[in-house]
Amino acid sequence: MASKRQRQHVITQLLANNSVSSQEQLITLLKEEDIEATQATVSRDLDELGSVTVRVSGGIMVYAIPELPSDHYVHQDHLKRVLGEWVVKVGVSRNIVMLQTPPGSAHVVASALDRAGLETVLGTVAGDDTVMVVASETCDGSVLAESLSQLSGLE
Amino acid sequence: MASKRQRQHVITQLLANNSVSSQEQLITLLKEEDIEATQATVSRDLDELGSVTVRVSGGIMVYAIPELPSDHYVHQDHLKRVLGEWVVKVGVSRNIVMLQTPPGSAHVVASALDRAGLETVLGTVAGDDTVMVVASETCDGSVLAESLSQLSGLE
DNA sequence: CAGAATAATGCATAAATATGCATTTATTTG
DNA sequence: CAAATAAATGCATATTTATGCATTATTCTG
Numbered sequence: 001m002a003s004k005r006q007r008q009h010v011i012t013q014l015l016a017n018n019s020v021s022s023q024e025q026l027i028t029l030l031k032e033e034d035i036e037a038t039q040a041t042v043s044r045d046l047d048e049l050g051s052v053t054v055r056v057s058g059g060i061m062v063y064a065i066p067e068l069p070s071d072h073y074v075h076q077d078h079l080k081r082v083l084g085e086w087v088v089k090v091g092v093s094r095n096i097v098m099l100q101t102p103p104g105s106a107h108v109v110a111s112a113l114d115r116a117g118l119e120t121v122l123g124t125v126a127g128d129d130t131v132m133v134v135a136s137e138t139c140d141g142s143v144l145a146e147s148l149s150q151l152s153g154l155e
Numbered sequence: 156m157a158s159k160r161q162r163q164h165v166i167t168q169l170l171a172n173n174s175v176s177s178q179e180q181l182i183t184l185l186k187e188e189d190i191e192a193t194q195a196t197v198s199r200d201l202d203e204l205g206s207v208t209v210r211v212s213g214g215i216m217v218y219a220i221p222e223l224p225s226d227h228y229v230h231q232d233h234l235k236r237v238l239g240e241w242v243v244k245v246g247v248s249r250n251i252v253m254l255q256t257p258p259g260s261a262h263v264v265a266s267a268l269d270r271a272g273l274e275t276v277l278g279t280v281a282g283d284d285t286v287m288v289v290a291s292e293t294c295d296g297s298v299l300a301e302s303l304s305q306l307s308g309l310e
Numbered sequence: 311c312a313g314a315a316t317a318a319t320g321c322a323t324a325a326a327t328a329t330g331c332a333t334t335t336a337t338t339t340g
Numbered sequence: 341c342a343a344a345t346a347a348a349t350g351c352a353t354a355t356t357t358a359t360g361c362a363t364t365a366t367t368c369t370g
Contacts, residue, residue, distance in 0.1 A: 004348065017263045019270075022326065038350055043328060052216065053208040056269035058278050061207065064270075159318065178357065193320055198358055 003143070005120075007035050008045050012065050015051070019062045026063070080151045082112035087152035092145035099131040099148065106131045120144050162190050163200050167220050170206070174217045181218070235306045237267035242307035247300035254286040254303065261286045275299050 007030070014020060014029045023042045030037055037045070046063060053061045086109050089100035101109055110126035113133060121144070122134040135144040162185070169175060169184045178197045185192055192200075201218060208216045241264050244255035256264055265281035268288060275294035280287040290299040 017266055019266045024326080039327075040329080040351080041349060043326095044349085047214070047328085050210050050214065052210055054270065055205050055207055055221070055272065056266075057272045057276055058269065059202070059205065062269070066210075177355090179355095194357075195321080195359080196319060198356095199319085202358085 004045075005143075006147075007037060007041075008049055010035060011042075011045055012049060015063050015065050019056050019060070021060050021062050079112045079118075082109060083148065083152040087148070087154070090145050090149045090152060090154060092141045095135040095141040097133040097135065097141055097145045097148060099133060099152075101129050101131065103129045105129065120147065159200075162192060162196075163204055165190060166197075166200055167204060170218050170220055174211050174215070176215050176217050234267050234271040234273075237264060238303065238307040242303070242309070245300050245304045245307060245309060247296045250290040250296040252288040252290065252296055252300045252303060254288060254307075256284050256286065258284045260284065275302065 010030065010033050011026065014026065014033075018029060020026050020029065023039050023046070026042055026046075027037060027039060030042070049065050051063050051065055054064045056062050083099075086101045086105045087099050088102065089098075091098040091100070099106075099109055106126040106129055110124040110131045113121055113124050113131070120136055122136040124134070125132045133144065133148065135141045165185065165188055166181065169181065169188075173184060175181050175184065178194050178201070181197055181201075182192060182194060185197070204220050206218050207221055209219045211217050238254075241256045241260045242254050243257065244253075246253040246255070254261075254264055261281040261284055265279040265286045268276055268279050268286070275291055276299070277289040277291040279289070288299065288303065290296045
């Protein structure tokens with residue numbers, strides 16, 4: 001069961017990469033991401049995300065979240081690749097997530113995290129083979145650790 | 156009794172000068188301009204005018220008629236990025252342009268094309284790794300293919 | 311001009327979305 | 341830990357929007 005934050009994040013991606021013209025369609029797309037949600041929940045999510053509607057060619061109206069969603073997606077994909085390649089272990093203590101990398105690779109990971117601009121990340125510090133990731137106030141360290149573990153393909 | 160053209164002109168003005176969050180509200184505003192119309196008519200008018208919804212401060216969604224030029228520009232930039240990232244091959248047959256993408260990425264490209272609202276594109280159909288782009292009557296398929304190739308950075 | 315064809319509109323209702331209320335889940339507190 | 345509090349969610353339905361079909365109005369044609 002995805003958390004609300006995770007679900008809304010996925011919604012943002014889906015809207016950026018699909019022409020979603022109805023909430024039912026969005027529910028279907030979420031289900032494909034193994035996220036179950038009802039129309040009521042989706043309606044509220046869209047409201048909270050500040051969704052708008054735009055016209056696509058053919059004239060139908062689709063949902064959109066303003067603010068360069070596609071960029072975010074691209075960076076997320078890039079981040080996933082980098083994490084998948086270089087992160088070998090994830091640990092967490094309170095609001096600090098420790099990412100272990102091969103020697104000399106920490107800065108690559110830190111850079112990708114910085115450019116991803118994750119709301120959940122307050123900042124990063126890179127050593128030689130370790131990246132300290134500080135979770136933002138709105139995100140619990142363990143949740144962030146789990147998120148980064150998944151992006152790293154570690155679970 | 157205002158003509159359709161006149162009524163739609165007034166609607167455009169009303170949307171520009173008021174935060175109209177429902178069609179019923181719009182009907183009331185029209186009545187104040189001595190224009191009678193039912194919800195069905197207003198719904199159709201908004202559709203024909205290519206209305207969208209935007210968020211105003213306070214978070215409510217209101218109707219708006221977009222100003223095409225700047226939107227077009229923004230989406231073109233977005234389109235260029237998406238095509239550059241995901242399109243690996245462009246083919247053309249008569250008025251159909253075929254875009255080849257990595258598996259699973261076709262819908263991303265199709266969505267971006269939809270949003271770009273190119274006059275030269277009549278519509279798109281996305282498979283798994285292929286997007287079929289139908290050129291509009293006013294554009295030759297090979298011209299569109301070349302245009303999309305350039306946007307994709309393929310030549 | 312009358313009749314045919316086309317466009318516009320309203321009625322009724324289907325479809326889509328928002329929301330009140332209750333329940334469930336998550337978080338906080340002692 | 342249990343209880344209290346807050347947040348999230350679903351159910352049911354109210355509200356809003358879209359649309360099928362029939363009617364009306366307008367335009368076109370001979």
